[in-house]
Amino acid sequence: MRVSPRLLQRAAKSIDKYALYVPQSGVFPKGFKVGAIASGVKKNGALDLGVIVNTNKSRLSSAAAVFTTNKFKAAPVLASKQVLEAVRGKGINAIVVNSGCANSVTGELGMADANEMVSLVNTQMGGTPNATLVMSTGVIGQRLQMDKITNGINKLFNENRFGAHFEDWLNITKSICTTDTFPKLISSKFKLPNGQEYTLTGMAKGAGMICPNMATLLGFIVTDLPIASTALNKMLHHATNRSFNCISVDGDMSTNDTICMIANGAIETQEVKEDSEAFEQVQEQITQFAQRLAQLVVRDGEGSTKFVTVNVQNSLTFDDAKIIAESISNSMLVKTALYGQDANWGRILCAIGYAKLDNLKSLDESKINVSFIATDDSEPRELKLVVNGVPNLNVDEERASQILALNDLEIKVDLGTGSETAQFWTCDLTREYVTINGDYRS
Amino acid sequence: MRVSPRLLQRAAKSIDKYALYVPQSGVFPKGFKVGAIASGVKKNGALDLGVIVNTNKSRLSSAAAVFTTNKFKAAPVLASKQVLEAVRGKGINAIVVNSGCANSVTGELGMADANEMVSLVNTQMGGTPNATLVMSTGVIGQRLQMDKITNGINKLFNENRFGAHFEDWLNITKSICTTDTFPKLISSKFKLPNGQEYTLTGMAKGAGMICPNMATLLGFIVTDLPIASTALNKMLHHATNRSFNCISVDGDMSTNDTICMIANGAIETQEVKEDSEAFEQVQEQITQFAQRLAQLVVRDGEGSTKFVTVNVQNSLTFDDAKIIAESISNSMLVKTALYGQDANWGRILCAIGYAKLDNLKSLDESKINVSFIATDDSEPRELKLVVNGVPNLNVDEERASQILALNDLEIKVDLGTGSETAQFWTCDLTREYVTINGDYRS
Missing domain, CATH: 3.10.20.340 (ArgJ beta chain, C-terminal domain)
Known part of the structure; x- marks a missing residue:
């Protein structure tokens, strides 16, 4: 591959952004572990497959997602929607995500591939159906190389390549990057009105639009706070409407855009419900957190200087x-x-x-x-x-x-x-x- | 003023477009004369003020216009709207247009200036009120230099600088240009179902967006065909919806965008009405003609190569x-x-x-x-x-x-x-x- 002087210049510039926006450490919610691997879908051997696993068994987790409104929805978007609807946002214990291939405009075969990714992770997690969300980003109009994806998922679990340290979270964030010049990972501790602490960790990938990709936006937020699934769904829509839906790089919207959130309730405190005292405060904290994450996407806007x-x-x-x-x-x-x-x-x-x-x-x-x-x-x-x-x-x-x-x-x-x-x-x-x-x- | 090498390159490129898209001759409708002058509003001494006059007295003319839907409408847009509504599109005998200053975001003083331009031309034409439409394009947020405009209008009439030759039409087309790299003038003869010939002449200026201008689009079409004002209004909206409203340079829309048309009925034939046999055919001819004119604006899209x-x-x-x-x-x-x-x-x-x-x-x-x-x-x-x-x-x-x-x-x-x-x-x-x-x- 020929590398143009401009791309080299851009690579040089990206070093500054990396130093400015990528943390050296973080705080991570209880009861989650993450793993990432280079499955071979990305030709350059970079990390391209990641799994987030909820290990907390004390409560049923809550999950919510906001999907692209593009009429052409990629297979993983449709598959994840089906999973979430089937369990009404309860008991989601994993997110599997790959980069390098968006599994978009791939028809029924693509749907089968997305469902197969879900099944592979479900099986590894103990066999419960509808416990995994799936996301993809990268080239569109091409089938996933399912042999590589299958090997990658199985290797992650069979060799137990999961961890909960900063490097593990940074690696899974890197595994969702496409044309991003830096991984977008943030984490913070917050307090409830009663003084109880909880943690939010967020990862995102930005608007990478190099041919024939499209500007896919992916964002994940995980927390150890127990939040009722209906309340979580409301909060995430509120937050997305004021964060990821309020950024503009070029105004285009992809077939794969997805923001999702899991609250596993690993800390011992009262569940946050729509009518509970903590609801408004947590919603505001999640909104501001989502804004920080979304702003990183704009900071990595292609070619941008401001x-x-x-x-x-x-x-x-x-x-x-x-x-x-x-x-x-x-x-x-x-x-x-x-x-x-x-x-x-x-x-x-x-x-x-x-x-x-x-x-x-x-x-x-x-x-x-x-x-x-x-x-x-x-x-x-x-x-x-x-x-x-x-x-x-x-x-x-x-x-x-x-x-x-x-x-x-x-x-x-x-x-x-x-x-x-x-x-x-x-x-x-x-x-x-x-x-x-x-x-x-x- | 410093002229950058890039602008010189662009000027060099524009010579090709000029040769390709500017005609050497034309056919012009009966009963119109046009004049243009350098009033001094444009600092470089170029033509910047023009008047189109209907000289046909055998019938009352019909006029119609489509104005910008931008919430911020420039004074000349509001003034022209008032004139058209006052006479319901009948008896408009002149269009006065200036470039170099858009008379936009100029408040009540700007409205007074636009109305004054209308009055000056009405007076020169014999004193009938509401007989003139006004348009402006150029820098926004600045008052018109009314001394120069007044002198210019009076000089045009007092020295009878009007004509109906190709050069006269080309000059008035030049007088509406701002950042256009070539004047946009087209003309054609058409036939009615009964074999009667009529003429359309059109002028436009394109999307010139150099600071602090905005992408003002102006288009004028004149014809010697008699068309009832309600029919003309319908035709022009139909045509604009399929021509000037179907072009994209950058998706921005200005405070001054105006497309207008005058039919003076100088040829002896039955008036085209909404229910007449000729209506559909004339509407289609005007639509295709407007498309040709609108396409020239895209061809002059800033920096465009395709x-x-x-x-x-x-x-x-x-x-x-x-x-x-x-x-x-x-x-x-x-x-x-x-x-x-x-x-x-x-x-x-x-x-x-x-x-x-x-x-x-x-x-x-x-x-x-x-x-x-x-x-x-x-x-x-x-x-x-x-x-x-x-x-x-x-x-x-x-x-x-x-x-x-x-x-x-x-x-x-x-x-x-x-x-x-x-x-x-x-x-x-x-x-x-x-x-x-x-x-x-x-």
């Missing part, structure tokens, strides 16, 4: 705040202006103006305020571009240049029509993005 | 065919793959899958066919990528490379769920696009 928070405030409705944040975040003109470090309020207003709102009253042209916000400690933090619908024609250009030169910055839009807020995270559109997605053939 | 027709066939509904064609046309991954000359059916399926359909039955994964079509005479014309939902894994890579190397090509999607067809026209996303929109500051 991480931009689009903060739409004081909207009549949350949905409209989000629609406007999304419209700005996906606008090619806004994204190229960010790359060009140009305080282009016109492009931002334009993207706001063509957003397809649910309620036209969310937007009042005479009330809108648009600013850039510096994310470092420099002052003034806020640079006003549009004030009550009127462009600020005396923008301090020098200050604008300073803020736009930052790697991290915020676009604040105050709609002034209500009190709802939504955030999106986006990156700039660069020549490098076009190079990666246009020049490369696998 | 002109791609996205042809979605056999859909259950027209709307869904169009939604799918639009989703493919706007996908950054599809557009970069086209630039990279990559037969990436996965990205096309992906964009189809996330299109927000009105009727889910329009898309059946097992019936979909996707092909690339060569637009030259080479064989085989059709390269099948997906057949009845199954990817063709034995694609002739050599033939794929040949087709993808063409400047013009077609993506054909056969949904197999009905009989409706929609087309979109798009261009590739190139490094040059990012350069133009990211690096340049005015």
